[in-house]
Amino acid sequence: VYNFAAGPATLPDPVIKQIQEELPSINGSGMSIMEISHRSALFDDIINAAEQDVRELMHVPDNYHVLFFQGGGTGQFAAVPMNLATNHHKIALLDSGHWATKAGDEATNLGYQVDVLASTKDQHYQALPHANTPISAQDYDYLHITTNNTIEGTAYHELPEHGDVTLVGDLSSNFMAENYNVSDFGLIFGGVQKNLGPAGVTLVIVRDDLVKPVEHIPSILNYNLFVKKNSMYNTPPVFNIYATGLVLKWLKEQGGIEGIEQVNRQKAALLYDFLDDSKLFANHIKPSDRSLTNVPFTTGDAAVDKEAITAATDAGLMNLKGHRSVGGLRASLYNAMPLAGVQALVDFLHNFEKQH
Ligand code: PLP
Numbered sequence: 001v002y003n004f005a006a007g008p009a010t011l012p013d014p015v016i017k018q019i020q021e022e023l024p025s026i027n028g029s030g031m032s033i034m035e036i037s038h039r040s041a042l043f044d045d046i047i048n049a050a051e052q053d054v055r056e057l058m059h060v061p062d063n064y065h066v067l068f069f070q071g072g073g074t075g076q077f078a079a080v081p082m083n084l085a086t087n088h089h090k091i092a093l094l095d096s097g098h099w100a101t102k103a104g105d106e107a108t109n110l111g112y113q114v115d116v117l118a119s120t121k122d123q124h125y126q127a128l129p130h131a132n133t134p135i136s137a138q139d140y141d142y143l144h145i146t147t148n149n150t151i152e153g154t155a156y157h158e159l160p161e162h163g164d165v166t167l168v169g170d171l172s173s174n175f176m177a178e179n180y181n182v183s184d185f186g187l188i189f190g191g192v193q194k195n196l197g198p199a200g201v202t203l204v205i206v207r208d209d210l211v212k213p214v215e216h217i218p219s220i221l222n223y224n225l226f227v228k229k230n231s232m233y234n235t236p237p238v239f240n241i242y243a244t245g246l247v248l249k250w251l252k253e254q255g256g257i258e259g260i261e262q263v264n265r266q267k268a269a270l271l272y273d274f275l276d277d278s279k280l281f282a283n284h285i286k287p288s289d290r291s292l293t294n295v296p297f298t299t300g301d302a303a304v305d306k307e308a309i310t311a312a313t314d315a316g317l318m319n320l321k322g323h324r325s326v327g328g329l330r331a332s333l334y335n336a337m338p339l340a341g342v343q344a345l346v347d348f349l350h351n352f353e354k355q356h
Contacts, residue, residue, distance in 0.1 A: 298328030
């Protein structure tokens with residue numbers, strides 16, 4: 001089957017095979033990766049290699065830390081304000097959809113002021129918001145953006161204007177699927193469960209000068225502690241970091257982010273071209289803002305959409321149901337989805353259209 005789920009999502013076949021083979025005994029130790037101590041030399045090698053591969057793949061500058069957390073993107077909705085909004089306690093936000101709203105709500109709940117600079121809510125988030133007036137670091141600790149909007153199907157391919165304000169990016173759904181310059185951000189974060197591994201690891205890449213001692217915040221979300229302890233303040237998700245490391249090695253074999261982005265562009269173009277030609281299905285996102293990784297589409301008739309989803313499932317094209325807030329269908333085309341999977345989807349949709 002081909003799995004078009006929005007996350008957790010499909011993993012590369014060779015990685016699944018390697019995990020199967022290595023599960024009883026890691027590196028000839030006679031112990032499973034799920035059984036070894038995070039304080040062992042064996043695991044040190046695994047986490048250090050994963051960090052090194054993140055650095056190589058994203059060309060992370062030396063003045064940035066690469067950290068492994070738990071708690072997902074949602075954990076970072078709390079961690080980022082608590083660690084970074086220490087000066088003005090004020091955050092700027094571009095409201096591009098569900099996950100940007102969630103991030104803003106969590107910061108508000110924790111007592112920070114969140115100013116929404118622009119929102120495309122009244123356009124059903126089918127285009128991306130951009131601030132109309134310049135912003136300044138004298139007013140805001142940072143600007144929060146969601147680079148890829150998983151539910152709505154938009155992505156910033158060019159980063160929005162942010163003056164001298166630190167940019168924070170939630171890359172949860174296009175982390176290493178599309179190239180961004182780490183140095184354009186003060187901090188980026190995302191769970192790995194869409195493009196980079198099994199759920200349970202949250203990657204944070206943060207510029208050194210933004211990491212400082214902060215009092216009265218939970219240790220589990222404290223960047224300064226995690227830097228000092230090499231992401232092992234407490235027991236890390238050992239298996240998940242190992243599996244993420246394998247996906248990173250696989251990604252390097254695909255030509256890194258540059259290589260996979262080319263494939264991702266081909267995959268997305270194949271589906272968008274079909275949808276733009278179709279008389280039954282349509283994607284309603286502003287073309288320049290279309291996501292490479294999440295493609296929502298609809299017939300405009302909920303009953304026909306449902307019929308298409310059921311028939312697709314029968315044909316082995318799984319998890320195409322759109323998010324309940326958007327409806328219709330959604331195909332998530334993350335890194336591990338092969339071009340052949342998208343071709344199979346397009347062939348299916350084409351045949352379905354002929355019959356309707
Ligand atoms: N941000 C974006 C863009 C997402 O797509 C998601 C989840 O799908 C989240 C944040 C929340 O991430 P998590 O489930 O890892 O907490």
